[in-house]
Amino acid sequence: MPIPAPVLYPPFQVVRLNHIVLSVSDLSRSRAFWADTLGLQVTGEADDRLYLRAMEERGHHCVVLERGEEPRARVLGFKVYAEEDLDRARHFFRARGLPAEFVEAPHQGRTLRCKDPLGVPLEFYFAMEKLPSIHQRYALYRGVKPLRIDHFNCFSDDVQASVDFYNALGFRTTEYTECEQTGRLWAAWMHRKGGVHDMAFTHGVGPRLHHVAFWVPTPLNIIDLLDLMATTGYVANIERGPGRHGISNAFFLYVRDPDGHRIELYCSDYLTADPDHEPIRWDLRDPQRQTLWGAPAPRSWFEEGTPFPDTPPRQPVYEASPIVAA
Structure with a gap:
């Protein structure tokens, strides 16, 4: 493994x-x-x-x-x-x-x-x-009502190397994707705070930021955001979703900000605080891995990301073919 x-x-x-x-x-x-x-x-x-x-x-x-x-x-x-x-x-x-x-x-x-x-x-x-607490100042709530930052996901040209390093820092793997043909690691979700992940890595041209995610109260808040974006000039900024991931069980939506940074709105994952929590394995070709309901991600989701300064992205160390929407 x-x-x-x-x-x-x-x-x-x-x-x-x-x-x-x-x-x-x-x-x-x-x-x-x-x-x-x-x-x-x-x-x-x-x-x-x-x-x-x-x-x-x-x-x-x-x-x-x-x-x-x-x-x-x-x-x-x-x-x-x-x-x-x-x-x-x-x-x-x-x-x-x-x-x-x-x-x-x-x-x-x-x-x-x-x-x-x-x-x-x-x-x-x-x-x-x-700063003073504003959690119960409900008059301030707008948009998708984001409660907290939840995780980062990065493209990595060597997911195994990324996992080995963050594992040494005490990050624990909750779920991972393995390429059946090569037996190599394609993606991994790693946490410190007791959720599914603080940091995740996805096989691809990297390193680049894939997305930053925010925890929201309910799936209905994501629907509200979709209605808002669709009627305020941001319909083209909706990239993927809504849906439910097989990995993490999270209800999700991916949008892009005006500069193209990818943002995930996210809720409904699960507790992973136990030190003997066993990671869940997924096969790269399992259609329910990306989305429990079976809908594949668009090509942009696998290819586009935000570069880091002074770190030229590199081609991944091996080739793999995820399921991509036509």
């Missing part, structure tokens, strides 16, 4: 994912989509930057939009358990010859910026500026 044994006592403790930094071409246009349409709350604004959070989050931000010439996923952010874990993380990355430096990050405490072995830019922090 291509899934390594879980590391229950990793070299430093990651609590969960927390935030993403994306470059966008027009902050006003992005605000109209991310805040006024999706429903994230604006927590800070500058000439070149917009900060947002979801409804149950207490930290200052889960999304940072920065003005840039080209769409890029600038960094994927994670929270650690204690201040000391930042020093342990720096030692871990540097011992493997990987870049790791402390940087200034607004609204965050000491922040470690680094890269994984395939070139995905990461940062780890312990303390972030706290």
Whole structure:
């Protein structure tokens, strides 16, 4: 089996994912989509930057939009358990010859910026500026009513290498896809917070960001968002869904922001907190793997993603053929 044994006592403790930094071409246009349409709350604004959070989050931000010439996923952010874990993380990355430096990050405490072995830019922090709770301020709820950031999914040119590295950090695999013809790993879903995933990897030209996902209260909120997007000029931004994944059991919708960044709206997955939770295997050619109801994903879902800065994407280490919609 291509899934390594879980590391229950990793070299430093990651609590969960927390935030993403994306470059966008027009902050006003992005605000109209991310805040006024999706429903994230604006927590800070500058000439070149917009900060947002979801409804149950207490930290200052889960999304940072920065003005840039080209769409890029600038960094994927994670929270650690204690201040000391930042020093342990720096030692871990540097011992493997990987870049790791402390940087200034607004609204965050000491922040470690680094890269994984395939070139995905990461940062780890312990303390972030706290904001008053707005979870029960229902007058603020708009769009799809996003409650929290849920996960990242990245294209990886070597899914096995990605899984091996994040497994060493204590990320545990919940589900995975294996290519029956080659016996190799095609995709994997890995978690820290006790859901199906904080980080997932999909076979493809990479590394690139495939999508960032937000947890929403119910499938009906996704239907409401579809009605809103279809009548406010965003119908072309609806890429895939709604549907229910075989993997994770989640009810989902994929949309694209004005710069092409892919966003998943997501609910109804399951608890994975037990340390002896056994991963579920799927075959790449199983039509219910992508969507429990059998509908395949469009070609764009397998081919298009957001590049990371200073990390040229590479062709995958082996060829595989998923089921693609005609």
